[in-house]
Amino acid sequence: MAAPSSVDLSLALVMEPTVATQWLAILPVALCLTAGAGLMMVRHAIHRHPPVAIATLVLLVIIDLLLVVQVAQHGPVTMMMGRWLPPFGIAFTVDLTGALFALSAAIVALAGAIYATVDINGSGRRYGFYPFLLVLMAGVSGAFLTGDVFNLYVWFEVLLISSFGLLILGSEREQIDGAVKYAILNLIATTLFLITVGYLYAIFGTLNMADIARKAEGLRGTAPMMTLAALFVLAFGMKAAAFPVNFWLPASYHTPRLVVSALFAGLLTKVGVYALLRIMVTLFPVEREELSFVIAVLAAFTMVLGALGALAQSDLRRMLGFVVISGIGYLLAGVAIGAVGSLSAALFYALHSIVLMTALYFVAGEARQLGGSYSLVALGGLWRTAPAFAAVSLALFFAASGLPPFSGFWPKALLVKASIDIGAWWLAASILVAGFVTTIAFGRVFLLAYWRPAGETAPTPESAGIAWVRLGPLLVLSLLVVWFGLFPERLLVLTQTAAEGLIDPTAYLNSVFPAGGTP
Incomplete structure (x- = not known):
């Protein structure tokens, strides 16, 4: 019997061992999702929700602070999922911009979790305020730390779904009215974003941000790059509540519980602005100039x-x-x-x-x-x-x-x-x-x-x-x-x-x- 031919895994996989600092890139998302799922499993023990959520967010602040220090001293950090080589594997790539946004978001989320101990009553906790908050932070952190455009869309979806839950806690008439306006515009923006992502993949054949940045110059003369950039500006402008698609924000942000309004004002529109910075400045600088x-x-x-x-x-x-x-x-x-x-x-x-x-x-x-x-x-x-x-x-x-x-x-x-x-x-x-x-x-x-x-x-x-x-x-x-x-x-x-x-x-x-x- 002939000996089996050897397979060179280095052609497909990252062969170097994963170092501890690379785990910092995904720990914020993993921590929030794990803690949020855990609170959902003990949803009837609502007295445990505040201490668990606050402890989780304290840990999140520490992780994001370590990430800022690491990136500031040693440069961007990348973690490839499944050890696949880029651009085929899903990348979490964190530079100083993403790390600073993530740390700021974690700080205000911790402040909100503490404030909610008196602002959210037993009914609000029973209907999942703290699990929704942790899932929201998973989406926000994922959007700031991902290095893949499609996964940026995925994290937008995660934070959008959790924000719906937070918006209607209490089920008051005013909240439902605000949630409908919030949902319609954000779903339109999300759909436009997904269509644009599909258009992006059709042009570049990749969704890895670093790979797109490398290929953009070579495709600029043949591909409809301005159309792509304009679609991203429109989609992220709607997410960020920029003129003329900003009327949904004042119609909805005053309707939920006070702490929910505070978290939305601090976090959600900033995710849209961050995405615009990342896409237009890093990936499409020529189109941004135009x-x-x-x-x-x-x-x-x-x-x-x-x-x-x-x-x-x-x-x-x-x-x-x-x-x-x-x-x-x-x-x-x-x-x-x-x-x-x-x-x-x-x-x-x-x-x-x-x-x-x-x-x-x-x-x-x-x-x-x-x-x-x-x-x-x-x-x-x-x-x-x-x-x-x-x-x-x-x-x-x-x-x-x-x-x-x-x-x-x-x-x-x-x-x-x-x-x-x-x-x-x-x-x-x-x-x-x-x-x-x-x-x-x-x-x-x-x-x-x-x-x-x-x-x-x-x-x-x-x-x-x-x-x-x-x-x-x-x-x-x-x-x-x-x-x-x-x-x-x-x-x-x-x-x-x-x-x-x-x-x-x-x-x-x-x-x-x-x-x-x-x-």
Whole structure:
């Protein structure tokens, strides 16, 4: 009998042993999915849900922090599923941009889980708040850490499904109405994203991001790359609530429980912006340049109309929904300009906004606890009732308005400079006008809800004071916002390094293809 021929597995599989740091790339997703599934299995023991979820999210923050340190010191990390060589195996590839987004998301999720111990009642826990939160974080983490376009779509689906569950907890009429509007637009965006992914595969024959980045230049003269890029801008613009497809956000974000609104405002739109950064800057830089004017116009409309919408609201939660929209405009401006400075500013603003918007919704929740309403007509006297809380609120209002020395000032100043550097005076003016209108909107909130004396018929507070379990997460997030503003140097260095990695993805490509050649 002839001896069996030997098979060279190195032609198909990664032969090097997996090192510990590579596991960091998938541990956030694996941890959240495992813990979420475990809580579903003990769904009747709801008293166990908060401690298990909080412990899981503490561990998630630690893992993401280690991932940031690893990537900042040694460059991008890649983990290939099933040991298949790229681009055939599914890749988790983490650069500094993805790691920073993942860490920020984990921090606000932990704050939300703690806040939910008093905001989510027994019925909400029984219907799965904490399992939904962990599955949501699995989707958010997966979107930030994946190196495969199709799996980016998969993680969008995971976070979308879990967000549906969180949105309708309580099954109130207003929640169902908001969920329908949220679902329709997001399902349209998701379907468009899937169609675009299929179109992408038909052109490139691969969905690995690093492989697409390597092949794009060779196909640019023959393939309809502009059509592909425009479809991605539309799909991710809908996900991020950019103009003119942003009306679903203020119609839905004010309807669920306060902590759910806070998490949505901090996380969900930022996933759409991250995807836009990854696809348009790293994979299709030439097409991004061609579409830069269109993206800049959308950015200007998004930031200015969002600020005007915030100024027009008398309900605090609806107002914050428009502030979320306005913030997306600043991020799109950074993408439109496309320079290292503007992308660094956009990344800084995104990280600041993840923390800030979550904290602002917590402020709205405390204002209701103290004043009995979200309405600016009914609220009043909060400065006299809780001066420390009012001081924290004022600092966050300054940060959202972009006033120095708080965290919102630095990215807006950098975006204005980047706009002027390329001669886009109208874009710089839009940034300044949006910031001015936002300042007026938050000044109006402070004057009406905090400084104005409470009326004789003011609603009865829902609690005698502020519960420390709610105040703790708010204070921690507020301290982060203040720290970002007073000591921005370290974060600016990180975001500039991350922006350079987006524009020049050599290290990213070498992480996936160490030899630099085709498999």
